[in-house]
Structures are given as structure tokens and as C-alpha cells.
Amino acid sequence: AQRVTQPEKLLSVFKGAPVELKCNYSYSGSPELFWYVQYSRQRLQLLLRHISRESIKGFTADLNKGETSFHLKKPFAQEEDSAMYYCALRNTGRRALTFGSGTRLQVQP
Amino acid sequence: DAMVIQNPRYQVTQFGKPVTLSCSQTLNHNVMYWYQQKSSQAPKLLFHYYDKDFNNEADTPDNFQSRRPNTSFCFLDIRSPGLGDAAMYLCATSRDTAAGYTFGSGTRLTVV
Numbered sequence: 001a002q003r004v005t006q007p008e009k010l011l012s013v014f015k016g017a018p019v020e021l022k023c024n025y026s027y028s029g030s031p032e033l034f035w036y037v038q039y040s041r042q043r044l045q046l047l048l049r050h051i052s053r054e055s056i057k058g059f060t061a062d063l064n065k066g067e068t069s070f071h072l073k074k075p076f077a078q079e080e081d082s083a084m085y086y087c088a089l090r091n092t093g094r095r096a097l098t099f100g101s102g103t104r105l106q107v108q109p
Numbered sequence: 110d111a112m113v114i115q116n117p118r119y120q121v122t123q124f125g126k127p128v129t130l131s132c133s134q135t136l137n138h139n140v141m142y143w144y145q146q147k148s149s150q151a152p153k154l155l156f157h158y159y160d161k162d163f164n165n166e167a168d169t170p171d172n173f174q175s176r177r178p179n180t181s182f183c184f185l186d187i188r189s190p191g192l193g194d195a196a197m198y199l200c201a202t203s204r205d206t207a208a209g210y211t212f213g214s215g216t217r218l219t220v221v
Contacts, residue, residue: 004151009149034209036210043113043212043213043214043215044199044201044210044212045212046209046210049209086151086152095140095157095159095164095203096142096154096157096164097154097210098151098154099144099151099152099153100151101149101150101151102149102151
């Protein structure tokens with residue numbers, strides 16, 4: 001069975017500090033990995049997906065198949081990055097996403 | 110310009126009294142999903158529709174049903190809500206299976 005693990009419920013950093021939100025997955029095939037973000041009082045929205053290899057709002061994430069990880073990184077955190085972040089996985093041949101339990105990022109001034 | 114709309118935002122229902130949650134979309138996406146999210150937990154997929162095809166998750170209780178009368182609307186019916194069904198219910202849509210989701214704002218269900 002596929003599983004997504006986000007080991008940290010809360011990550012608190014100061015503005016300007018680097019950020020790394022951890023995501024590990026268990027799946028034997030070739031997964032698609034996503035990061036979703038939920039800002040206060042807003043709906044969940046797609047932040048980035050690994051196949052796009054893009055940087056959104058300064059965030060990047062690299063799929064490491066050897067370590068089965070898809071950590072989200074940003075070199076310099078901003079206060080507006082404070083939000084709930086969810087890692088999600090979709091396996092080939094399955095439509096729906098499996099989500100992790102989320103990490104709350106707090107960026108302090 | 111909300112594209113996936115869930116009604117109501119908050120729903121209070123009595124133990125055992127049937128309740129229906131609503132989701133509508135203006136995106137013309139062919140896939141619609143229902144997730145249940147309890148406090149501090151991951152959103153858990155209940156079922157999804159691919160066009161008119163209903164796809165139930167193996168561990169979704171029979172107490173949960175869904176209807177999709179047309180492309181735009183999808184309903185979640187809870188036949189006999191229990192206290193354990195109190196949660197946030199999220200509706201999401203996607204265009205086919207390769208795309209990311211568009212989420213609604215969710216309906217928070219309270220069972221009293």
C-alpha cells in the first residue's frame with residue numbers, strides 16, 4: 001500500500017532562515033509527487049509537482065527515489081510562507097492522491 | 110470566482126439523522142473526489158467519480174454514499190451519522206488523472 005509520511009507536525013523558523021519540509025513515501029512503482037499548501041482561511045491549492053521541475057514562490061522539491069523522499073525547500077523563508085503544507089502521492093494507474101498528515105510552517109519575524 | 114463550491118461551510122446534524130453535503134464546479138472537470146479530514150490527520154479519500162463511473166475506496170464505510178447527477182454537481186450522503194463522522198469534508202476536481210486537484214473550501218460537519 002502507498003503511504004506518505006510527514007514527520008513534523010510543526011516547523012517554526014525565523015524570517016530569512018532556510019526551510020526544509022520533509023516528506024517520505026512508500027510505494028514500489030513510479031509515483032507522482034505533489035506539494036499542496038493551505039494558507040489561513042483559504043482552500044488547499046497546488047504548490048508544485050515533481051514532474052514540472054519548477055520553482056514556485058521560491059520553493060523547490062526534488063524527488064529522490066533512492067531515499068523515497070520529496071522534501072520541500074526554500075532558501076530564505078518569508079512570513080507569508082506561514083501555512084499548512086501537505087505532501088501527496090499518486091501512483092501510476094490510480095487517479096486519486098494519497099496525502100500526508102501535513103506540516104504547519106510558522107515563519108516568525 | 111470560486112470554481113469548486115461546497116455548501117454549506119458548516120453543517121450540524123443530529124446523531125443518526127441523514128445529511129447531504131454538496132459540491133459544485135464550474136471547471137467542467139470530469140473527475141470529482143470526496144475526502145474526509147479529521148483533526149490533525151491526512152485527508153482520506155472516500156470515493157471519486159470519473160465521469161459517471163463511481164469508484165469507492167475499499168475501506169469507506171457503507172454509511173457513506175455519493176451521487177453525481179451531472180458533470181457539475183456531486184453529493185455526499187451520510188445515511189446515519191455517528192459521532193466519529195464529525196470531520197472536514199473536502200471536495201476536489203481534476204481534468205482527467207494527470208492533472209492536479211482544485212479543491213473546494215470544505216464543509217465542517219458536527220454531529221450532536
